[in-house]
Amino acid sequence: MTPEFLAAILEGFEQTLDHVLGRMDEGDLRGEVEALQAHIAGRRQEMEAMDDNATNSSPGVTHVS
Numbered sequence: 001m002t003p004e005f006l007a008a009i010l011e012g013f014e015q016t017l018d019h020v021l022g023r024m025d026e027g028d029l030r031g032e033v034e035a036l037q038a039h040i041a042g043r044r045q046e047m048e049a050m051d052d053n054a055t056n057s058s059p060g061v062t063h064v065s
Contacts, residue, residue, distance in 0.1 A: 002051065003047040003048070003050040003051035003054065004047070004048075004051040006047045007044045007047035007048045007051065010040050010041075010043055010044035010047065011044055013040050014037055014040050014041055014044065017033055017036065017037040017040070018037070020033060021033055021034065021037070
């Protein structure tokens with residue numbers, strides 16, 4: 001699996017958690033879900049950075065955003 005693929009999966013988790021949070025009341029569980037979402041976002045950003053670094057270090061490969 002590539003870092004780009006893993007980042008896309010994590011982005012899907014984030015969106016699912018956004019949907020769940022929209023339906024939750026305030027409370028301890030909501031705080032835990034928000035913490036999980038922040039953790040997933042951090043990991044996704046790490047995967048995106050790994051993918052960017054791999055792309056930028058490959059000669060002759062152009063990265064288009």
